[in-house]
Amino acid sequence: MRQSDIAGWQLVLVIWGEKYGAQDVNGLVAAVRETSAGLQRVLLITDRPREGLADGIGTLAFPPEFLQPAWMRGGCQAKLAMFCPELVPGDLPAIYLDLDTVVLGDLSPLIRRRRDPDAISILQSTVLPFGAASRVLHRLTAGRRYARGxxxxxxxxxxxxxxxxxxxxxxxxxxxxxxxxxxxxxxRFISWVAQPVISAVPRDMVVKLPAEFMLPWLWLGRLYGALPWVRRRRARLAAITLPGAEVKAGTLADLPEGSEVVDRKGRRMIWSDAWLGPVRQRLLQAIRAAGGKGGSSS
Structure with missing residues (x-):
């Protein structure tokens, strides 16, 4: 690819409290810098000064109106601060990543594949896909029903x-x-308020580990993972997001091959190459590399 074909973009991260620290931020940023073309800027929205951040990571003070204790719990409404006017510079498109994301490859196609500058893309999480049908449903039900991400x-x-x-x-x-x-x-709020312009992050680029690899029945997971087109798509993934406290990066790195992993929803997977395909070795390599550079989400 020619340098002129690479779309410039900025990486935005958000942190509050003490669950994550500078090492987690540094590890993720290092992985993105090593794998992704066109990265022009890295910004961290933080509720406090963070010592030990790597060079080149700019910090933005958390808008105080979003630092409500109730908004910094499971609903994570505080993350909506990244949409505050004039907080993140508007000269470049942006990619936000959770700090428990494992980067495997180039994220810049997420920018190049955008068609509408007014659109916003998040991971698809419901059976009803983002698109014309979900927009009609949203409109006909006055916002009571909508596709979620x-x-x-x-x-x-x-x-x-x-x-x-x-x-x-x-x-x-x-x-x-x-x-x-x-x-x-x-x-949910992003999905609801932006339903007219929202789209899905391509599943051949980024997935959430439980949604992609974990199913209620092991036999179904084996069957799905054996499908040739699924294995090919998984092999091309550029990032996998982990479910935080449930399945930590460090836990996966130390997990014996063949172990069964169960999340809080009862979804299961077998931690093996046979189950995940070639992406498991890439995932392990990326987790270990991030840990060695100051940050896995463990």
Whole structure:
């Protein structure tokens, strides 16, 4: 590929509290820098100064209106701060990654494959796909039904999606309980408010480990993983996001081959090359490399 064909972009990370630290940030950034073309800038939105960050990682102060204790728990509504107006510079498109993402290859095609600068892309997480049908359903039900995604990876043009943060803050004013509303999780709110322009991050580039590799029945996982087109797609993956505390990168690196892994939803997989395909060795190599450069999410 010619250098002129590479779309410039910026990497955005978000951190609060003490679950993750500078080592986790450094390891992820090092992996992206080594594998991805066109990276122009790295920005970390943080709630406090972080000692030990690698050179070239810029920091942005967390907008205080999003540092609500209830928003920094399981619903992760604090992540919506990355859509605050004029926080992330609007001169480059952006890719956001959760800190428990393992990078395997070049992420820049996520930028090149975008067709609409107003669009926002996240991981697909429901059977109903993002697209014309989901937009019609969203419109006909006045927003009560809509396709949903996962915000472990977000691709957007800063400055074009400021309405996400603005509308969330407006709706949250005077409200303490988000139960039964799209506001109960950041990814639900993104899916709901951006439904007219949202699209899925391509599954041949990024997947969430439980959604891709773990199923309720082992026999079904073996059958699905043996399909030739599935193995080919998995072999091309550029990143895999992990479910944080449930399946940590360090845990996978130390797990004996053939071990069974079960998540909180009862989904299962066998930690083996036969189950995951060639991507398992790439995943192991990337986890160990990130750990050696100051950060795996363990």
């Amino acid at each position: 996962n915000s472990s990876v977000v691709v957007w043009q800063p400055g074009r999606c400021d309405y996400i943060a603005g509308q969330f803050l407006a709706m949250a004013k005077g409200r303490e309980d988000f139960t039964g509303t799209p506001m109960r999780a950041d990814e």
